[in-house]
Amino acid sequence: MKRLDAPIARTYSGAASAAGPLIFVRSTRRAKLGEWVRIGGSGQDDRRGQVIDVGTEITVIQLFEDTLGLKPADAAITLTGETATTVVGQDLLGRALSGTGEPLDGLPPSIGEARLPIWGAPINPVRRQHPSDFIETGVSAIDGMNTLVRGQKLPVFSAPGLPGVELAADIVENARPARGEPFAVVFAAMGITERETQSFVSRFLESEVMQRTVLFLNQASDPTIERLLTPRVALTTAEHLAFTHGIHVLVVMADITHYAEALREVAAAREEIPGRRGYPGYMYTDLASLFERAGVLKGGSGSVTQLPVVSLPDGDMTHPIPDLTGYITEGQIVLSRELHQRGVYPPIDVLPSLSRLMNAGIGEGRTAPEHREWANQLYAVYARGREAKLMAAIVGSEGLAPGDRRALDFVDAFETKLINQSGVRRSLPETMRVGWSLLETLPRDELSRISEATWASRPGTAKAEEASQ
Amino acid sequence: MTEARIIRVAGAIAEAEPLGDTALYELVEVGERRLLGEVIRIQGDVATIQVFEETSGLGLHEPVRRTGSSLMIRLGPGLLGSILDGVGRPLNGLAERSGDFMAPGMTMPTLDPDARWSFTPTVAAGADVSGGDVLGEVEERPGMVHRVLMPPGSTGRVVDIEQGTFTVTEAIGSLSDGTALTLSQPWAIRQRRPFANHLPGDRPFITGQRVFDLLFPVMEGGSVAVPGGFGTGKTVIEQSLAKYAKADIMVYIGCGERGNEMAEVLHDFGRLTDPETGRSIMDRTILIVNTSNMPVAARDASVYLGMTIAEYYRDMGYHVAILADSLSRWAEALREIAARLQEMPGEEGYPTYLANRMSRLYERAGRVESQGTPTRTGAVTFISAISPPGGDFAEPVTQASLRVVGALWALDPRLAHQRQFPAVDWDISYSLYADGTRAWFSKEGGADWSELRVETVRLLQRDRELREIAGLVGVDALEDEDRLVLEGARIAREFLIGQNAFHPHDAFSSVEKTYQLVKMLWAFMQTGETALKEGTAFEKLDLAAVRVAFGAVKTAAPDELGEEISKAKRTIAEMRPA
Structure with missing residues (x-):
């Protein structure tokens, strides 16, 4: 791993200059890239930083804390000889920690089982197990239509004013493994507001799910740069739980947009050549170093699944943050302002949403044998209805063919009955029952995606009763 | 010093x-x-x-x-079936040494140094040989002959050459100047391997995807850019080609892409068999894997590595297809390195030499006559996925590609949202190989292949115009003839160019099946037109039965295909009410 061979701390006094989150130190003889740094000095609080550029003349250190009041000339700079690490262990479950892993719950720091570097090494692709089982989130639009699969990374594309973080919080509370296997949630909050912290964190802390949850909270008022550490500390914790203890870990990261902005801030401070909209050219690689830490290992029993929340600036899907995220992740769950305004919660638009690994996680022995047909049929009718809706706006609903008119009515029922669940958890069988009841309102010959056998044995029919007995 | x-x-x-x-x-x-x-x-x-x-x-x-x-990479027997990282290290070997996660600082030879190969010389002592000459053969995989070549640029007289089993570095013989001959040869990956002559393409690369083979064909030795925003199915297309397309050797380069996808590739490829040979498709495949979180400089190298391996098999006289997913990640690696070097950026921050480097890379594809004797022709076909930011094709990587490639398969997110796969936008995609492949398709597909192709393109264009009108006035307000066009185009979209990559019998379409489906489409159009002309109302046509029949042909198992086609032809003939 990325451990440095000789962890010998050296202290230098005085930096040459400071700019934004960076300080520049002269002639640090044995500095190593990625080395962890402590910055103190007379009357100054200890700050933490990391070497991001070593040179014989100047070494650049990026601070992970506020530089307010920092006096470069008086600073005592200690190169620790180690890379950034975090304490990991099962005793972290139930804890609320800061964005860098310090206790926030008034309890003493965790002793843990090991101290691991946070910059995780890439999984050797031949050691990856292809994801193949599902996680029930309790959300119909996800479980039924865009199933989350263990080892997957499936972001929620939200936007200002849309309840992306609320949805993430619901999932933290409601998520369950397929068959009661060991399960944990690691929640990494990046730049979330005091309001959000109050409403969710207090909810988690009081609820029984806290026992299987670790919270890492970097709030909006915390130093921006700390946000670059938070997801990595969280993922290191999750990897340890998953690959050492065989637990299925769901990592919820909110909000990736705040993370990317921190990345841009550092790039600008380093006077790097900016890429699209000022974000650094290596943002794809950097985001990949987070998202690619999801996965399942061959021969292992645990998994790391990621559910990042991305706020689309101005709701723009082509903005570099959602765009690059979409290229790395395995699908996306897209929230819709229109549904939100109509009071549908969660306001998930299933048409642009996609779970690329869904097929690997559903079907016989995983969810239900008819899951694919069921989802395809709902999808087909809903898509037709949405198209009819556009058409109806021009020609009026009278101008529609009868099949299109039925599909148009279906849209409303689908959104209010299946998508909308007003915060109540729904199991997958419940979700599927709702879907069947919607499909049953349509003539059988319009349900071409459902085979005869599947139709005959759907829930509620005599044959299904027989099978369940 | x-x-x-x-x-x-x-x-x-x-x-x-x-x-x-x-x-x-x-x-x-x-x-x-x-x-x-x-x-x-x-x-x-x-x-x-x-x-x-x-x-x-x-x-x-x-x-x-x-x-x-x-x-350098050491080229020789044992490459087939291997899974390499961007600099040519076998990933299985690395996993044995460092476990589940990648660890830096490990060197490992590309070819297994202990594997022994049975070598049969085809030249005798006393022969004068030079670069590219075939020295002998090794059966690298069952039925797959690996021709052992004189390294390019070398020359001499063979003093001795032996039949026997050898490792890749043991001497199989020697030249009069004392140079040892071996089964393998090193090659600098950034350098193009030499050949005798460029040859014009003479046959299409059969992709097994109807939309490509019929509408946008690619020549063996051609190059294609496949740009598409996320979720448009680039990777599924690349994987489908790697699994089913007709080539002797496949080089799949996963460049800066997802680890889970590579796991899927490894999982699927290991279980699939080539229907023609009945052997695992890994026997003809080389996988190069540099996922997005693996080091960025190795991403740059991975593309050259794949190209070098492809050229090596081309030199033996094989047709090799390279499937690169995605070239944008390679270009971004260049950008990242250039930024660190503080080079003056060009468009979108990419280095100014981006287009130049890309052209040089694309131009390593082609059909050639190899150096040396006996005479061999081989080809490298290059299919590269491109991931344009925001799905906007006006960006430098797409544009630099379009300057050199012979075909564009443009993927459209709207089609993907409608679950129309492959989501190829037939309005802006093109192929400069259509003329060159016409003769082959007329002979092997059907004499009227070209006309059917042109007619289908026209139908799809007409459909778009009509749908714009229908969007304004409603479908019911259209003439019956126009509604027939809409229906025909719908059949074309769903059953002809739409293909389900996950259906066992639909994932690959033979030239014969493609031809039969397009024939059926035109039988449908003609029957429909005649019926309308003779006074039958559009509503009276039994379209439901026709659609079922098309669906049955599309997904028919090979041994049922003939029967389904006959049934469908009858259904089409009988779609007019009696």
């Missing part, structure tokens, strides 16, 4: 001084952990190095050692 030491490290870039009379692209070992890197800039005594492995922990004053050559 003083030993070279590191004087700066930033990201994937290190500087060392003094490196002596090094050359650009010389391979070096960086630091105490001997990370692989290559020299990309020399200024006086200071050499700038891009490091192919994770650089964190690398410190000042650590040593840098020269290797005397540029990044």
Whole structure:
């Protein structure tokens, strides 16, 4: 791993200059890239930083804390000889920690089982197990239509004013493994507001799910740069739980947009050549170093699944943050302002949403044998209805063919009955029952995606009763 | 000479001084952990190095050692079926040594040094040989002959050459000047392998995807750009081609893409068999894997590595297809390195030499006559996925590709949202190979292949115009003839160019099946037109039965195909009410 061979701390006094989150130190003889740094000095609080550029003349250190009041000339700079690490262990479950892993719950720091570097090494692709089982989130639009699969990374594309973080919080509370296997949630909050912290964190802390949850909270008022550490500390914790203890870990990261902005801030401070909209050219690689830490290992029993929340600036899907995220992740769950305004919660638009690994996680022995047909049929009718809706706006609903008119009515029922669940958890069988009841309102010959056998044995029919007995 | 030491490290870039009379692209070992890197800039005594492995922990004053050559790969038997990282190390071997996670600083030969291969010479002692001549043969995989070639540029008289079993580095014989002959040869990956002559393409690369084979064909030895925003199915297309398309050898380069996708590729490819030979498709495949979180400089190398391996098999006389997913990630690696070097950026921050590098890469594809005897022709077909930011094709990587490729398969997110796969936008996609492949398709597909192709394109164009009108006035307001066109186009979209990559019998379409489906489409159109002309109302046509029949042909198992086609033809003939 990325451990440095000789962890010998050296202290230098005085930096040459400071700019934004960076300080520049002269002639640090044995500095190593990625080395962890402590910055103190007379009357100054200890700050933490990391070497991001070593040179014989100047070494650049990026601070992970506020530089307010920092006096470069008086600073005592200690190169620790180690890379950034975090304490990991099962005793972290139930804890609320800061964005860098310090206790926030008034309890003493965790002793843990090991101290691991946070910059995780890439999984050797031949050691990856292809994801193949599902996680029930309790959300119909996800479980039924865009199933989350263990080892997957499936972001929620939200936007200002849309309840992306609320949805993430619901999932933290409601998520369950397929068959009661060991399960944990690691929640990494990046730049979330005091309001959000109050409403969710207090909810988690009081609820029984806290026992299987670790919270890492970097709030909006915390130093921006700390946000670059938070997801990595969280993922290191999750990897340890998953690959050492065989637990299925769901990592919820909110909000990736705040993370990317921190990345841009550092790039600008380093006077790097900016890429699209000022974000650094290596943002794809950097985001990949987070998202690619999801996965399942061959021969292992645990998994790391990621559910990042991305706020689309101005709701723009082509903005570099959602765009690059979409290229790395395995699908996306897209929230819709229109549904939100109509009071549908969660306001998930299933048409642009996609779970690329869904097929690997559903079907016989995983969810239900008819899951694919069921989802395809709902999808087909809903898509037709949405198209009819556009058409109806021009020609009026009278101008529609009868099949299109039925599909148009279906849209409303689908959104209010299946998508909308007003915060109540729904199991997958419940979700599927709702879907069947919607499909049953349509003539059988319009349900071409459902085979005869599947139709005959759907829930509620005599044959299904027989099978369940 | 003083030993070279590191004087700066930033990201994937290190500087060392003094490196002596090094050359650009010389391979070096960086630091105490001997990370692989290559020299990309020399200024006086200071050499700038891009490091192919994770650089964190690398410190000042650590040593840098020269290797005397540029990044090489040892080409020889044993490449088929292998899974390599961007610099040619076997990933299975690395996993055995360092476990589930990648660890830096490990060297490992590409070819198994202990494997023994049964070699049969085809030249005898006393023969004068030169670069490209076939020395003999090894059966690399069952039924797959690996021709052992004289390394390009070498020449001499064979003193002895033996039949027997050898490792890739043991001498199988020698030349009069004492040079040992071996089963393998090193090659610098950034350098194009020489050949005797460029040849014009003479046949299409059969992709098994109807939309490509029929509408946008590609020549063996051609190059294609496949740009598409996320979720448009680039990877599924690349994987479908790797699994089913007709080529002797497939080189699949996963460049800066998802780890889980690579796991899927490894999982699927290991279980699939080639229907023609009945053997695992891994027997004809080489996978190069550099996922997005693996070092960025190795992403740059991975594409050249794949190209070099493809050229090597081409030189043996094979048709090799390279499937690169995605070239944008390779271009971004260039950009990332260029930014670290503080080079003056061109468009979108990409280095100004981007287009130049891309053209040079694409131009390594082609159909050639190999050097040496006996005479062989081989081809490298290059299909590269491109991931344009925001799905906007006006960006530099797409545009630089379009300057050189012979075909564009443009993917459209709207089609993908409608679950129309492959989501190829037939309005803006094109192929410059359509004329060149016409003769072959007329002979092997059907005499009227070209006309049917043109008619289908016209139908789809007409459909778009009509749908715009229908969007304004409603479908019911259209003439019956126009509604027939809409229906025909719908059948074309769903059953002809739409293909389900996950259906066992639909994932690959033979030239025969493609031809039959397009024939059926035109039988439907003609029958429909005649019926309308003779006074039948559009509503009276039994379209439901026709659609069922098309669906049955589309997904028919090979042994039922003939019967389904006959049934469908009857259904079409009978769609008019009696």
